[in-house]
Amino acid sequence: MRALTLLAALSAAGASVTASPLGSPKPPKPAGSDINPFVGKKLFANPKWATKLEDTYRSFTQKGDRANAAVVRKVQKTGSFVWVTSRSGLSEIDDAIRSARNEQRRTGQKQVVGLVLYNLPDRDCSAGESAGELSSKNDGLRIYKEQFIKPYAAKLAAARDLQFAVVLEPDSLGNAVTNMGVEFCKEAVPTYREGIAFAIKSLQLDNVALYIDAAHGGWLGWADNLPLAAKEFATVVSLANANNAPGSKNATIRGFSTNVSNYNPYLTSNTTRPRDPYTEWSPSYDESHYASSLSPYLSELGLPAHFIIDQGRVALPGAREEWGEWCNVEPAGFGHAPTADQKVLQNENVDAIVWVKPGGESDGECGLAGAPKAGAWFGGYVEMLVKNADASVKNRRV
Template sequence: MRPSSLLVAVATGGLVSAAPSPAQPRTAKGDVNPFQGKTQFVNPTWAAKLDQTLRAFLWKGDLLNTFKTYKVQQTSSFVWVSKIADLPNIDAAIAAARKAQKWTGKKQIVGLVLYDLPDRDCSAGESAGELKSAENGLERYKKEFIKPYAEKLAAAKDLTFAVVLEPDSLGNLVTNMGIELCAKAADTYRAGIAHAIASLQYDHVNLYIDAAHGGWLGWDGNLPLAAKEFATVVKMAGEGKKVRGFVTNVSNYNPFNAAVRENYTEWSNSWDESHYATSLAPHLQAEGLPAHFIVDQGRVHLPGARKEWGEWCNVQPAGFGPAPTTNTNNTVVDALVWVKPGGESDGQCGMTGAPRAGEWFDEYAQMLVKNADPSVFKLF
């Protein structure tokens, strides 16, 4: 979400680096794309929030955007589990996915976000969490959050899961160690994510480590540093412990395939998320990691909306991005997904009247609907 961008790239080795020679990748299920042949889960809890948006358009007599909102409500999105009290969100998702699987006869893949590290969001604080390292946070994370999280998924072998691990965390360890809280949290971040990986080793669970986005870690000088950081954590999880791959652009606004190359991307080979995945892939393989990605396209900025990559909060104008799909035209990308539930605020920043992070921001949701990618409205 928050890049250190060009300054970090220059400080860590310049803007040009040769791609490394790949080593044998460590994968969870070989090259089998877990999204292929499955229906991405439509979260009814998020869809219900959009009822407010739908009513707002109806009240204005705007039938076109009323219809658009209805179609958005039928689009898959990930379920966030961001604190201990959110663990029942998993139960609700499992029950809804089982119902959908029974009614449609189509296998469901349920997207979940695992997001409760101690000292979370160390570089900004807009999404700071409930646990603190200095207050036995790591042990609470393991026992009160990861243990029940894993138990719930273990008991749902009739479903497939894609789990996003701790957005922003390892990205901060690559570029923001000059921030005191990030430096102090580093060991906790690594130990916590490694424990989550080790605890979620089930055949029906596919783990995707957060790899920030192209504007943050996609600079040539940052790519090898990021891959080494990821490899360190996976090795800490233990011998034989595996992940499926990595997730990019969580809660950010970068396009997968940019129609217009923004001026601030001039010095980067990772100028959209497809190019970022392609740029990072050989560095991951060199570390023995799997080069598989999912990319969040829940929200995408319109051309010219940002003056720099560092603008991450309630960016405007923006719209709902391309509909979730496995047709990515990039061999290292498993799927386009909607991880960030559009309409939930990034924080009290970026747009007048924005509420705290995670709270519903209907004015913003209406903008996302109006500017949504046309693929969302194709007939099923």
């Protein structure tokens, strides 16, 4: 996952800093709900992830590091998304529903359960570190629809007492925008489009907010890529409604997710965190600015300009020499704690800062020497994330 391509780099070299479509007509009102699903709710804290962090807690206590051990306890109670990445993994939804219901009853606090839907045929066509179980050459699209999307939707439909926020297929449409020069991606993109459109259509539930993954500012945020990205997203949403009966209700999404499993900061400034040098020519030099840069192009096409932004891990200043470094980046830390508070967000297009990527799960056998395969636990890495955690995490009251 998280591959940055030659085309994106070429776009960077010739990018203009103009980020909005000048002289465009007033856009139609975006489709979709106007209700931010995160306001007044708590992002569900996955107890399965918390259990994995027990080894991290013990490691710090054995070293006599009580300060960082205390941070681990706060991280364990921080909301994060549950990844559902295979047909056998659909049981993760059942476990999350059961735990979220228990927490909702115990605390009286309405939960929003974050889920990642990630199992397209020919998944991760440009990087290959997170290749999935399905192939388009082996009836993968039919299997995806019948054996993955339909039961996924049925489980959420049966849990109307919970709110869900679902991230749809990280990286897939980013590859459709910039990686058509990669033969495997070129062949996979029609499957990506049809599969995501089917997922959108299938998940039209009152208790589900859908966020199409929009990669990140370093990938699609260049001035040349912004209109191409919006057009690709509009193509998929239109495909979800291609066979509607006359007068039927259109399938809609809530918005878009960015920075999933990546390391970009939410907001940079001269007084807090400075911009990294490689962002110099981009209008999307942090993820908040990416949301602002992409929003007018989305609105022009009638798409909702709402975003959730992953800050599960953030690279420290100077950790990367280029945006294309995406695998087990060092040094990094847990980013800003999840929030929908506009005093923090300072961007009305952003619904919430969230933790989509559960810190501690490896990006793949890349980046740091000795890194395990994608999704495997990387104990030394999560200790680093704790030590470098954002102040909003360290100072939380839990």
